[in-house]
Amino acid sequence: MEHTPLKAKADTREHLVVIGNGMAGCRAVEELLARDADRYRVTIFGAEPRVNYNRIMLSPVLAGEKSFDDIVINDADWYAANGIALVAGDPVAVIDRAAKTVTTRGGTTECYDRLLIATGSDPFIIPVPGKDLPGVIAFRDMDDVDTMLAAADAGGDAVVIGGGLLGLEAAHGLSLRGMKVTVIHLMPTLMERQLDEAAGWLLKNALEARGQTILTGADTAEIVGDGKVEGVKLKDGTLIPASLVVMAVGIRPSVALARDAGLAVGRGIQVDDHMVTSDPAVLAVGECVEHDGQVYGLVAPLWDMCRSLADGLVEKPSGYRGSVTSTKLKVSGIDVFSAGDFSGGDGCEDIVLRDASRGVYKRVIVKDDRIVGAVLYGDTADGSWYFDLLKKQEDVSDLRDLLIFGQSFASGGGAADPKAAVAALSDDAEICGCNGVTKGQVVACIAKGARSLDAVRGTCKASASCGSCTGLVENLLALTLGDEVQAGPKTMCKCTSFGHDDVRREVVAQDMRSIPEVMQKLHWTTPDGCSSCRPALNYYLLCALPGDDVDDQQSRFVNERLHANIQKDGTYSVVPRMWGGLTNPTELRAIADVVEKYDAPMVKVTGGQRLDIFGIKKEDLPAVWADLNAAGMVSGHAYGKALRTVKTCVGSEWCRFGTQDSTGLGVKIERMSWGSWMPHKFKIAVSGCPRNCAEATIKDFGIVCVDSGYELHVGGNGGIHVRVTDLLCKVATEQEAMDYCAAFIQLYREEARYLERTAPWIERVGVEQIKARIVDDAAGREALRARFLYAQSFSQDDPWAQRAEGAEREHHAPMARFTPQEEMA
Amino acid sequence: MTGDWLDIGWVDEIPVRGSRTVQVAGGDDIAVFRTAEGKVFALLDRCPHKHGRLSQGIVYGGAVACPLHNWRISLSTGEALGDDKGCTPTVPVKIDAGRVLICRASTLKAAA
Numbered sequence: 001m002e003h004t005p006l007k008a009k010a011d012t013r014e015h016l017v018v019i020g021n022g023m024a025g026c027r028a029v030e031e032l033l034a035r036d037a038d039r040y041r042v043t044i045f046g047a048e049p050r051v052n053y054n055r056i057m058l059s060p061v062l063a064g065e066k067s068f069d070d071i072v073i074n075d076a077d078w079y080a081a082n083g084i085a086l087v088a089g090d091p092v093a094v095i096d097r098a099a100k101t102v103t104t105r106g107g108t109t110e111c112y113d114r115l116l117i118a119t120g121s122d123p124f125i126i127p128v129p130g131k132d133l134p135g136v137i138a139f140r141d142m143d144d145v146d147t148m149l150a151a152a153d154a155g156g157d158a159v160v161i162g163g164g165l166l167g168l169e170a171a172h173g174l175s176l177r178g179m180k181v182t183v184i185h186l187m188p189t190l191m192e193r194q195l196d197e198a199a200g201w202l203l204k205n206a207l208e209a210r211g212q213t214i215l216t217g218a219d220t221a222e223i224v225g226d227g228k229v230e231g232v233k234l235k236d237g238t239l240i241p242a243s244l245v246v247m248a249v250g251i252r253p254s255v256a257l258a259r260d261a262g263l264a265v266g267r268g269i270q271v272d273d274h275m276v277t278s279d280p281a282v283l284a285v286g287e288c289v290e291h292d293g294q295v296y297g298l299v300a301p302l303w304d305m306c307r308s309l310a311d312g313l314v315e316k317p318s319g320y321r322g323s324v325t326s327t328k329l330k331v332s333g334i335d336v337f338s339a340g341d342f343s344g345g346d347g348c349e350d351i352v353l354r355d356a357s358r359g360v361y362k363r364v365i366v367k368d369d370r371i372v373g374a375v376l377y378g379d380t381a382d383g384s385w386y387f388d389l390l391k392k393q394e395d396v397s398d399l400r401d402l403l404i405f406g407q408s409f410a411s412g413g414g415a416a417d418p419k420a421a422v423a424a425l426s427d428d429a430e431i432c433g434c435n436g437v438t439k440g441q442v443v444a445c446i447a448k449g450a451r452s453l454d455a456v457r458g459t460c461k462a463s464a465s466c467g468s469c470t471g472l473v474e475n476l477l478a479l480t481l482g483d484e485v486q487a488g489p490k491t492m493c494k495c496t497s498f499g500h501d502d503v504r505r506e507v508v509a510q511d512m513r514s515i516p517e518v519m520q521k522l523h524w525t526t527p528d529g530c531s532s533c534r535p536a537l538n539y540y541l542l543c544a545l546p547g548d549d550v551d552d553q554q555s556r557f558v559n560e561r562l563h564a565n566i567q568k569d570g571t572y573s574v575v576p577r578m579w580g581g582l583t584n585p586t587e588l589r590a591i592a593d594v595v596e597k598y599d600a601p602m603v604k605v606t607g608g609q610r611l612d613i614f615g616i617k618k619e620d621l622p623a624v625w626a627d628l629n630a631a632g633m634v635s636g637h638a639y640g641k642a643l644r645t646v647k648t649c650v651g652s653e654w655c656r657f658g659t660q661d662s663t664g665l666g667v668k669i670e671r672m673s674w675g676s677w678m679p680h681k682f683k684i685a686v687s688g689c690p691r692n693c694a695e696a697t698i699k700d701f702g703i704v705c706v707d708s709g710y711e712l713h714v715g716g717n718g719g720i721h722v723r724v725t726d727l728l729c730k731v732a733t734e735q736e737a738m739d740y741c742a743a744f745i746q747l748y749r750e751e752a753r754y755l756e757r758t759a760p761w762i763e764r765v766g767v768e769q770i771k772a773r774i775v776d777d778a779a780g781r782e783a784l785r786a787r788f789l790y791a792q793s794f795s796q797d798d799p800w801a802q803r804a805e806g807a808e809r810e811h812h813a814p815m816a817r818f819t820p821q822e823e824m825a
Numbered sequence: 826m827t828g829d830w831l832d833i834g835w836v837d838e839i840p841v842r843g844s845r846t847v848q849v850a851g852g853d854d855i856a857v858f859r860t861a862e863g864k865v866f867a868l869l870d871r872c873p874h875k876h877g878r879l880s881q882g883i884v885y886g887g888a889v890a891c892p893l894h895n896w897r898i899s900l901s902t903g904e905a906l907g908d909d910k911g912c913t914p915t916v917p918v919k920i921d922a923g924r925v926l927i928c929r930a931s932t933l934k935a936a937a
Contacts, residue, residue, distance in 0.1 A: 527886060528842060528860075528861040529885055530886070531882070531885060531895060531897070553840070554884065556883075557892065558892040559892075561881075566878070566893070570881075810840060810845065814854070815838055815857060816833035817850070818833075818849050818850065818932060820933055
C-alpha cells in the first residue's frame with residue numbers, strides 16, 4: 001500500500017475527495033486544476049496500488065510493445081506538485097452522506113465537502129460453473145495483465161471468452177506471447193457493436209490467418225478443472241483445453257458504493273448535465289454514470305464529461321450534452337474504425353466500397369443527406385473526416401458521388417494531399433483518441449512553442465500513447481509552422497519515429513546503457529532493430545560511454561567486426577597503419593612475408609599512403625595480424641567509421657619549399673587520434689606549404705603549414721561530391737594545431753549523425769557554428785579536447801593484437817567442415 | 826556420421842544475432858544463423874545478388890542484411906525482401922538436445 005500524508009496543515013479550502021484513481025477521476029482533477037488550481041484541496045482514493053495510468057493502453061503492455069512506465073499518465077511527482085493526497089491500494093468501502101465522510105476498507109475515514117465518484121466499471125463475469133477457479137480472470141487492470149504474462153511464460157492454451165474489442169486485444173497479446181489462443185464469441189460476428197457483419201467477417205478471417213482459433217455463435221456452458229482451470233466446455237459439448245481463461249464479455253458500471261449510499265442509480269449513477277448526482281454534494285463521472293439514459297464504455301465521452309464537470313465545479317457551468325462515439329483501433333495490427341449508427345433501417349442508404357485484394361472495406365451510412373454512421377476496415381485514414389461530418393450533421397448531398405473515396409477526392413483535390421485533409425478538419429475534430437486531444441489543442445500547443453513531434457507529445461500528449469495519429473500531428477506541425485518544420489530530422493529508420501538527434505539526446509539524458517534499453521525506452525517498433533539503426537545505436541552508446549564495455553559486435557558491419565575490408569569474392573584486405581605515411585625496412589619485410597606466406601594475390605599502394613594486402617581468407621586473418629604485430633604494426637582501421645589515415649608531405653625536413661615539419665606533425669596527430677570510433681570515416685592530411693601536396697583541403701581535417709604557423713581546414717571531401725574545406729582558423733604552434741584537431745574530432749563525434757561525414761554535417765549546421773564552438777569558446781574547446789583524450793585512453797588498444805591472441809575466435813573459424821567423399825566412405 | 830542429418834555443433838556456438846559457417850568441400854559454405862529469439866536457420870552462404878557472404882551480414886528480426894550491398898534476405902525462406910528479387914537456397918535445420926543438425930541431402934547439393 002502506498003500512502004501519502006492525508007492531513008495537510010490547516011487548509012481552509014473546500015475538500016474535494018475523488019473515489020477512483022483511473023482515467024476519469026484524474027482527468028477530472030486535471031481539468032479542474034487547469035481552471036483553478038487553488039480552489040480545492042484534493043484527495044484521491046484508488047483501489048489499485050499504483051499511480052494513474054492509461055487503461056486503454058494495457059493491450060500494448062500485454063503485447064510487449066509498451067512497459068507499465070510507458071502508460072503512466074501522471075506519475076508521483078504530479079500528485080506532489082499539485083498538492084494532491086493519493087491513497088492508493090486501499091479502496092473506499094463506505095460513503096456516509098449524512099456525515100459527509102468516506103471510509104476505506106483499511107479503516108481510514110476522510111471528510112469531504114464535495115465528493116466525486118469515478119469508480120468506472122467492473123468486468124462482467126458470466127455466471128457459469130467454474131467461474132471462480134484459479135486461472136479464470138478478467139482483463140481490466142495491471143494485475144490482470146501480470147497474471148496473463150505469467151501464464152504466457154508457462155505456455156500452453158488460452159481461451160478468451162468474448163470477441164469484442166477487449167477480448168480480441170487480450171487474444172492478440174496472448175498469441176504474440178506464444179500461447180495457443182481460442183476466442184469464444186456468443187454472437188455470429190466479432191465486435192458486433194462496433195463493426196457490421198462484413199467487417200466482422202474480414203476481421204475473423206484475418207485473425208484466423210494469424211493463428212488464432214475463432215469460434216462464433218459459441219455459448220459457454222461451464223469452465224472445467226480440478227483446483228485450477230483446465231478447459232472450457234461449450235453448450236454443444238465441445239471441450240477446449242485451457243490453462244488460462246480470460247473473461248472479456250463486457251463491463252458494467254461500478255455502482256455498488258453509490259447504491260449503498262442511497263444515490264439514484266439506474267443502469268449507472270444518474271447525473272445531470274453538470275455531472276451532479278441526486279445529492280448536490282456528490283458528483284460522478286466516467287463509465288460509472290448514466291446521463292440522459294445513456295451509459296458509455298469508451299474513453300472519448302469521458303473527456304467531454306470531465307470538461308463539463310470541471311466547468312461546474314468552478315461555477316461556470318457549460319453542461320454535458322451526451323457524446324456521439326466513434327471507435328478507431330488496431331486489432332492485431334488491423335486498422336478498424338466505426339462511428340454512429342450502422343444498423344441500417346428505414347431511410348438509410350449505404351455507400352459501400354470493397355477492395356478485396358487490399359483487404360479494404362468502407363461503408364458510409366447516409367440518411368436524409370446526412371452521415372449517420374461509418375464502418376471502415378483496413379484503411380481508416382478518413383475516419384476522422386467522416387466522424388466530423390457526422391457530428392456536425394453536415395449536408396453531404398454535393399459530396400455524395402465521391403464521399404466513399406475519402407476526403408481528398410471528395411473535396412476535389414484529386415491526388416491525396418494529407419496536409420489539405422488535415423487543414424480541412426475543424427478545430428474541435430479529435431486528433432488523438434487515446435488522450436482526447438482536438439486539432440485546436442494541438443495547434444495551440446504548437447503555437448506556444450512545441451516545434452517537433454516530441455515537443456507536442458510532451459506538452460499536450462497527442463500521439464504520445466498508441467501513436468496511430470502521429471501522421472496527423474506531423475501534418476499539423478507542417479501546416480502550422482510552414483517551412484520551419486520541413487527541416488526537421490527524418491526518423492532514424494523504419495523501426496522508430498525518432499530522428500538521430502532525438503535518440504542521441506535521450507541516450508545521454510536518460511543514461512541508457514545498452515541497445516535493448518534504448519529500443520525499449522524509445523518504443524522501437526521492431527524487436528531487435530535493423531541493419532540501419534543497430535550500428536548507429538551501437539556508435540551512440542560507444543561515444544556516450546567511453547571505457548564502458550558497451551560494444552555489441554553483432555551490431556557492427558562486417559568490416560568493423562573482422563577489422564578488415566570484405567571484398568566482392570568474400571576474402572578480405574588488410575591495411576596496417578603506417579604513421580603519417582612513413583615506413584621502414586622491418587615493416588616492409590613483414591608485409592612482404594605476409595604476402596608470400598598467405599598467398600595474397602595483390603598488394604596495392606592506397607590513396608592514404610599505405611599498403612593494402614588483398615585476398616586474405618577470413619580464417620587466416622588472426623595469423624596475418626599476429627605476423628604484422630610482431631613487426632610493430634597495428635590495425636590501420638581502413639575498414640572503420642574511424643580515423644583512417646593522416647596523409648603528409650615531406651615538409652621542411654627535406655622539401656626546399658617546406659615551411660614546417662608536416663611529416664612529424666602528421667605522425668603526432670595520427671598517434672593521438674588512431675583507434676577512435678566516429679560517425680563515419682575521417683581523414684586528415686598535413687601539407688608542409690601552400691602547394692598542398694598532401695591535398696589537405698579535401699580532408700575532414702586538413703592542416704596547411706605556412707611560414708607563420710598552421711592553417712586549419714575542416715569539412716573537405718574527395719568522394720562523389722567533392723567539397724573543398726572551410727577555413728576554421730590559423731594557429732601559431734604545433735600544440736595548438738593538435739588541440740584544435742582533438743576538439744574538432746570530439747565535436748564531430750558527439751554531434752554529427754551516424755554515417756554523416758564532416759562535409760554534410762558542416763553544411764547542415766553551418767561553419768560559423770563550428771567556429772563558435774572551437775575557435776571562439778576556449779573553455780568549450782578545452783573541454784572537448786579533454787573528453788576526446790579521455791575516450792582515447794580506452795580506445796588505443798590494437799584490435800588486431802586482441803584477435804591474434806584469440807579474442808572472438810568464433811568470428812573467424814568455421815563451425816564445422818564437411819567433405820562429402822570422406823563422409824560417404 | 827551418416828543418416829539424414831549432419832550434426833554440426835552446439836547451438837551456443839552460434840552467437841545470438843550472428844552466424845557461423847559450415848565449410849563444404851568443393852562447394853559453397855553453408856551459413857547457420859541464430860536470431861534474437863533463439864531460432865536457428867541455415868542458408869547457402871551466398872547472396873542471390875552478387876554472391877556476398879550472408880554469414881557476414883547483420884542479423885535482425887528474421888532477416889540478414891548482405892554485407893556487400895545491404896540486400897535483405899529472409900532467413901526462413903531465403904527470399905530477398907523489399908523490392909529486390911532473388912532467392913538463396915535454404916537448408917533444413919533442427920535442434921536436438923542443444924545440438925544443431927542440418928539436412929544432409931541439402932548439404933550434399935551445396936557441394937555438387
